[in-house]
Amino acid sequence: MDVSKAIDKAAGAEREVVGQYVRRGDKKPYPVNSSSEIEFNNPTSKGNITTPATSEAQRWDGWGTQIKPAIEPIILARKPLDGTVAANVLAHGVGGLNIDACRVGTDDDTSRPPGRDGGNATWDLSSRSEPSVSHTAGRFPANVLLDEHAAKEMDEQSGVQKSGGIHKGGGATSSWFTFNKSDVDYAHYPDSGGASRFFPVFKYQAKAPKRERPVIEREDGTKIQHVTVKPLALMEWLVSLIVPPGGVVLDPFAGSGTTLQAARNKNFHAIGIEQDADYIKLIEKRMKPAVTQGLPLWR
Template identity: 35%
Template sequence: MNDCPSRCHLGDCLEVLATLPDESVDAIVTDPPYGLSFMGKRWDYDVPGSDIWAECLRVLKPGGYLLAFAGTRTQHRMAVRIEDAGFEIRDMIAWVYGSGFPKSLDVSKAIDKEAGIERTEVVSRYRARDFGLCSNNRLGSQDVEVAQKTVMQFAPATQSARQWQGWGTALKPAIEPITVARKPFRGTVADNVLAHGTGALNIDACRVASGSDHAERCASVVGLSSNRNGAVYGEWSRARTDSHHDSGRWPANLIHDGSPEVVCIFPDDKGFGSTARFFYCAKASRRDRNDGLPCGEAPAVSTNSTMRECEEADWPARNGNHHPTVKPTDLMAYLCRLVTPPGGVVLDPFMGSGSTGKAAVREGYRFIGIDREAEYVAIAEARIEAELAKSHAKRSSISQTQSADERLKQFDLFAEGGA
């Protein structure tokens, strides 16, 4: 692992990027604003402009990759601006998950509300979990409380509202696209890799394990036995072209979270569509997002809170990391490995709470992060420092074990020589 400390910069990314030397960065892995006005946050009113991506292009080495998350509604604008800055669009990775919550307007209810008529007739009661509003209990305790909430459904009060019962305005979110772009270079890939260490993907480091561990993880999510998925993980899968390699299958442009909703989409008949073929990473857990940070045990909201109350709650009271869009460290580590040469420099111009930085130092890369919110920079620094401390402790333990092994070998050699 590289001992060079990470650098977290507070400031506007365009201004900070201007201070970085040309061709000084090996890869950019970032989760920029989606331009959706998420939770009314001022930093999310537009996707980054081409001027920012042009600066990213300048600091990247020739052939360096840019991986940028986006929202489904604004992915096209994100990709176009990246392309307009001079990048070559190479692919799009889809991160598929089952825990999205549909923010849809109930048209029928809106009609009654505009008419000034209150609904009073209860037609059904159900738990949020039964209605699919929360996909699994691996999320935070607040999410479990929402899932256990009893929801009452009221009958439309007017004829017009009854006509539009069941109509809404949005689908359930289940995918986040990741633009895969590369800085153009002259000559061949082979020449560029030899000259700069960039331009290629680290396929073997990101292969999808086809062994029992992944099989059991995916099977356990939906309550299946490994025997039922035997065709997926057995002889047939080992005969597949993309699983000949001992380290597993070729990485795909699809990643999933292992939730029941996602796993059940893929048929396990002969393994053609099995989730075992794709990298598995669930959304960020509370432990992951708060590692290295002080956080309270009290919930930020009560059991019967509305979604709006959840959004406006005092999250710092419960989560040390109160950034609203934290990505899981395992996912960011996988992406960093895919596009960064050993010991390389990873840049995140939209650092947020530092998930990319945490992942980068875990993988042994140097990291440069930028964010204009002081509270998030402080969180990022604490998370990255905690990860560095773990890595140093792990290396120290390995070093001590190796030293012990060396002493044992020397003792054995001494014994053999004296025999």
């Protein structure tokens, strides 16, 4: 909210009009005499550019009541457990996180000896034989997701780093494992790169692309569309993290149906709840291909 406009309105003052702008769709408005006016041959709205009319409004010109919502936190909550996580999984089939389905992809060898990483390996100290290590593709997913620009900035700040490892005949050089036998015959070499390699990285999008934002035109020419559509790839990652095989996704605020589509794409069933009749039309348009492709349906 523009504080100076609110002050003038409260004072009953008429703001001075110093120009006009035109706007089409969700594009930024430009002054009528701007070189960008050609972008608005068919404007859907016009408005006045004004300046403060009162001294109080002039004092607070340029002030507002909120800043741009440039980050969207993801809240992962879980109902209090009756016992342990294992007991809850056995009783209800939910409660765990599908780590392997959401690992951070890498071409490096991310195998680890037993210990903090929870890998399955055994050491025979008498024969000094190599351990049997389970190899899982990708790094453990983090609770922070990056876009490509944030990842680049992180790498510029961190520089190239090397992870510790067990070297053939060289003993332990790692912070996650300590082994004092310097002549262990086990080859595991550290990887290197920027710090962003430890985080899931998604394509930067100011908003979801058009192909993921269904639009319906009414008979009067006005359009139905949702204002906060989430990127599909992000929602696919989230449903993969928490939904067990054959599970059902419940979205109590379905909006345009992004979460429902993500569930369908990952072969989950989904139940969506939405009170806005217009948004239900958007969901139906988005989910219609499921009928012809034989994919899991939503309801």
